[in-house]
Amino acid sequence: MPQLAFETFVPQLVWLTIVFGFLYLVLARVALPRVATVLEERRDRIADDLDQAEQFKRQTDEAIAAYERALAEARAHAHEIAQATRDRLNEETERQRKSIEARLAEKIGIAEKQIAATKEKALGNVRDVAIEVANAVVTELLGNADRAAAERAVDNELK
Amino acid sequence: MATENAEHGGGGFAIDPMHQFEIKTLFPMQFGNIDASFTNSSLFMVLAAAAVIGLMLTGINRRAMVPGRLQSIVELSYEFIANMLRDNVGTAGLRFFPFVFTLFTFILACNLLGMIPYSFTVTSHIIVTFALAFFIFIGVTILGFAVHGVGFMKFFVPHGVPVYLLPLVVPIEVVSYLTRPISLSVRLFANMMAGHTVLKVFAGFVIALGSFGIAPGIVPLVFMVGLTGLEVLVAALQAYVFAILTCIYLNDALHMH
Incomplete structure (x- = not known):
C-alpha cells in the first residue's frame, strides 16, 4: 500500500504546508476580501434602492394625502359658496315679497277707504232719498208733512 | 504484492489498482536534513491551489x-461556507472563515482533480x-482552552448525567474527543482510496472481459460510468463533511455543549 510508504511522508507534509499556507494567504488576503467587497456593495446598493423606493412611496402617499385634502377643502368651499348664495337669494326673495306685500297692503287700504267713502256717500244719498220719499208719501196721504219728523223717522230706521 | 500481481497475472489481471496511489519523485529537493x-x-x-486561486480571482x-x-x-x-459557519458556529466563528474556506476549496479541488484519468x-x-x-x-483544543481556560475540561462532563455514571461517561467522552483527528482523516482518505480503487478494479474488468468480446465488456463499462458519477458526488460530499465537522469542532471549542 503506497499510503504506508513512510519515506514519502516528509515531502508530502512539506508541500502540504507550503501549498496550503500559500493558498490560505492568497484567499484570506486577496480573494475573499474582494468577494466580500462585491457582496457588500451589492447589499448596500439593494438597501439603497429599497430606501429610495420607500422614499418615493412616501412621497406618493404625501401627494395623495395633499390631493385628498385639497379636494375636501374645495368641496367644503363649494358647499359654503352654495350655502351663501342660497341664503342671499332667500333674503332677497323675502325682502321683495315683503315690499310687494307692503305695496299690496297699501293699495288694499286705499281701496278700502274708497269703498268706505263711496258706501258712506251712497248711504248719505239713501237717507235723503228716503226722507224725500217718506215726505212725499206722507204728503200724498195726509196732505202735508212734517219734514223734521220724517228725517227723525228715517234716521231711526237707518241706525 | 502489487508487483507480483502484475508479473503473474498474465493477460487476465495485469492492472494493479493501488498503482495509482504511488508517490513518484519528480524533482528531488532537500532543505537541510x-x-x-x-x-x-x-x-x-x-494544481489544486492554482485552480482555486485562478477560479476565485478570475x-x-x-x-x-x-x-x-x-x-x-x-x-x-463564499456564501455557502459563510452560512455554514454562521449556522454551526455563530457569528463568533466568522473569524475562522478564511481557514474553513481554504480547507473546503482545497480538499474539493484535490478530490475533483483526482477524478481526471491519469491524475493523482x-x-x-x-x-x-x-x-x-x-x-x-x-488548533481547536488550543482555542477551547484559550476561550474557557481550565473550564474547557468540563466539556468532557456532559450535563444531566448521574454522578455514578461519570466514571464511565467521562473516559468515553475523552476517547471520542481524542479520536476526532483519526475519524476525520480516515473518513476522507478511506473514501478517496476506496472509490478510486473500485474504479480501477472495474476498469480492469472492462479490459479483461472486453477481451472476450464487446458485450461482456459493456457491462462493467456501464458500472464504471455510474461509479464515476458517484465518485464525483463523494468527492464533493467528503469535502463538505470535512468542512462541516471542522465547523462543529470549532463550535464545541467556542461554546462547549
Whole structure:
C-alpha cells in the first residue's frame, strides 16, 4: 500500500504546508476580501434602492394625502359658496315679497277707504232719498208733512 | 504484492489498482536534513491551489453588480461556507472563515482533480488528511482552552448525567474527543482510496472481459460510468463533511455543549 510508504511522508507534509499556507494567504488576503467587497456593495446598493423606493412611496402617499385634502377643502368651499348664495337669494326673495306685500297692503287700504267713502256717500244719498220719499208719501196721504219728523223717522230706521 | 500481481497475472489481471496511489519523485529537493522532493502529490497540490486561486480571482475580477456564471460560482461558494459557519458556529466563528474556506476549496479541488484519468488524488493519502485533521484538532483544543481556560475540561462532563455514571461517561467522552483527528482523516482518505480503487478494479474488468468480446465488456463499462458519477458526488460530499465537522469542532471549542 503506497499510503504506508513512510519515506514519502516528509515531502508530502512539506508541500502540504507550503501549498496550503500559500493558498490560505492568497484567499484570506486577496480573494475573499474582494468577494466580500462585491457582496457588500451589492447589499448596500439593494438597501439603497429599497430606501429610495420607500422614499418615493412616501412621497406618493404625501401627494395623495395633499390631493385628498385639497379636494375636501374645495368641496367644503363649494358647499359654503352654495350655502351663501342660497341664503342671499332667500333674503332677497323675502325682502321683495315683503315690499310687494307692503305695496299690496297699501293699495288694499286705499281701496278700502274708497269703498268706505263711496258706501258712506251712497248711504248719505239713501237717507235723503228716503226722507224725500217718506215726505212725499206722507204728503200724498195726509196732505202735508212734517219734514223734521220724517228725517227723525228715517234716521231711526237707518241706525 | 502489487508487483507480483502484475508479473503473474498474465493477460487476465495485469492492472494493479493501488498503482495509482504511488508517490513518484519528480524533482528531488532537500532543505537541510528535510526531504522536500517535488512529487506527483506536490504537483497536484499546486494544481489544486492554482485552480482555486485562478477560479476565485478570475471570477471576482469583473466585480459585476449582476454576477456572471463564474462570479456566481465564486459568490455562491463564499456564501455557502459563510452560512455554514454562521449556522454551526455563530457569528463568533466568522473569524475562522478564511481557514474553513481554504480547507473546503482545497480538499474539493484535490478530490475533483483526482477524478481526471491519469491524475493523482492528494487526499487519498492518510498522511495528508491526517495532517489537516491533526492541525484542526490541535488548533481547536488550543482555542477551547484559550476561550474557557481550565473550564474547557468540563466539556468532557456532559450535563444531566448521574454522578455514578461519570466514571464511565467521562473516559468515553475523552476517547471520542481524542479520536476526532483519526475519524476525520480516515473518513476522507478511506473514501478517496476506496472509490478510486473500485474504479480501477472495474476498469480492469472492462479490459479483461472486453477481451472476450464487446458485450461482456459493456457491462462493467456501464458500472464504471455510474461509479464515476458517484465518485464525483463523494468527492464533493467528503469535502463538505470535512468542512462541516471542522465547523462543529470549532463550535464545541467556542461554546462547549
